[in-house]
Amino acid sequence: MSGEAKTRVPKQGASRFDVERHARSLRCSDIARAARLADLEHAIAHLVTRGAQSPADVDAGMLEDYVWNLENTGFTVETVEQRLAAVSTYFAWFIRTNKPARGQEALVNPVRGVRVAHSSSCPACKANTNDTTLKGQCAIRDGRLSAWQPSAFELSLTASSANTRAAYRRDVELFAEWLLEAGDDAAPNRVTKEDVRAYLAHLHDRGATSRTVARRIAALRRYFGWAIRRNMASIDPTEAMHTPKTKGRLPRPLDEQTVTTLVTTEDPDAPTWRRARDRAALEILYGSGLRVSEVCSLELQSMSSDKTTLRVMGKGSKERIVPLSSPATAAITHWLTLRNEVANETSGNALLLSSRGKPVGRRDVARLLDEACERAGIVGGTHPHALRHSFATHLMDNGADTRSIQELLGHSDAATTQRYTHVSKERLRLAYTETHPRA
Template identity: 35%
Template sequence: MLAKQISAYLDHLEVERGAAKNTLSSYRRDLRRYEAFLSGHHIDDLGAVGEHDVTAFVIELRRGGDEFPPLAASSAARTLIAVRGLHKFAALEGFTRVDVASAVKPPTPSRRLPKSLPLDQVIAILDAATTGGPDAPRGLRDKALLELLYSTGARISEAVGLDVDDIDTDNRAVLLRGKGDKQRVVPIGRPAVDAVDAYLVRGRPALAKKATPALFLNARSGRLSRQSAWQVLHTAAERAGIATAVSPHTLRHSFATHLLDGGADVRVVQELLGHSSVTTTQIYTLVTVNTLREVWAEAHPRSR
């Protein structure tokens, strides 16, 4: 009975819904696994399936079984879509009295932890930001850009969008314009101030062939693009011998993680990053907790 019900649903998808060949193949594979699960629990009719059976199947998808490997949350959620479609069809066709799968929620994907670099790798990248040499206009620009990114936690779009008047080196502060044009003033560390001062005095004048308010300029005197800024970091990371993938957001993540590691309050970090909700910032606390756990596991005499 169960095999016929599943076959009827697949025929419905192919003939009446005009599902693509790849979609049918995916649904057939997912429902074959569902059929095996139900058969293993001595269920041979969708009318005998309860909501708890569907929930148990989702749990098994994540855990894996003797014949099937465990699935990631996203893959398990995709499989549940096929199962929901089957039960909805069964209810509409009268195979079952109710749709028992409609209330079953897909598994929540694990939150991806932001990538951050240890301090020594960040410093190595900053020291390697010298395109054309440490005293060349582009070298001074690149050094100032990366120092500013790490010192402020600015998004790459915020950094390349800066005008000269947005930065106050005397008071060591910068005006950043974030998402939704929300503005915030962020302090700048001494190394970043020194790098920006050096660029403004010896680097930018050589790049500014025409009048422009932009702080970071390209070789044609235009505003440095996000793509070019990314390339500056990529080149510096290669020079520094950093094997892991590094993006401008990596410096932002490192900024937040290093602040929290140093004891900064999460709400202060929220303001510095320009997050509208502290919930967004709290993902960085997961990074620091994991670091603490690793140190504890290595150092505590009774951690194992």
């Protein structure tokens, strides 16, 4: 395989579709904007070859042909849905910014009638795997990129958490798809060091952070080690590959008053059960410092009989006991009196449930936190992990020792917990410079 492998996406027609102006309208990070722009340009290149000279020429048939082409080439279910979503967002923007003249028919988003051959929401993809994988084992989904056997690789990562396994699998799939777009016969035994270097250069051009690049290298190194053991590859193209040094990012905790306002705010228009569930989720996130994945995996039997502690399954299937704050205990107790209003046969023993009675997911928690931030007037919002950062930082600020905080957070490495010491030192420095007359 050539070391010059790179995505060969012709940009002809992009100016006629006003792609750059659409890209400027997207409210997202520069990295996400570059990714969406690349997805859109890839679709437009295909549409132009089918005779589309402008957005108004595109119909559902052209897009169905594009989706079929992606699926037939072997792109993953996630990539097909992601690219179709980018196209849908583009046409929604185009319709908003190009109002029809009087007497003309209103434009309709051509993506509306397009269906993918296989969706990531199929029952097999969403089946419960008891934390073996984040998604179920689906023959259609796992059949994509068959030469790379991503499903078998994911299942081989037995010592890693489900989130890590899913992330590594996705990293390998993205690399394989990048090779596919180069037009070569992409297979593990044909990959060279030049291909990997070209891919890393591609990531750099996209604006990927050193942390992202380091994880991609780690995933590929893990994959090719596995592929060599299975005789799927003869060399490891990542051998002696330099991993960029990642910059340690200090946590950005919220102050105590802001957290109190955030956790206690309620939506007066929401059903009583939802207000109770949201309050319980927020109290657990901050009161016990759990990861969002740990909150989502809590079960009814996770809480002790005296309702003072939670048994949590953390990263790497490591179990720990964390205390419950008094407000969290009260919030959970109140929620349990209303849980049956949404519980059904799909609920199982999950502690927190969605409106459909299923265990809450990461997006459910992120959504309820976004709504709470809006009610609390927190500009720019925050994310679930910020409450975990706040939990640890407030403990440190109030005199807790590092070892105790490490146990509460479930960190296997004390160096990870030391970040909160740095945050507290920064606060001390700020207090000193703002108050000392000779600072």
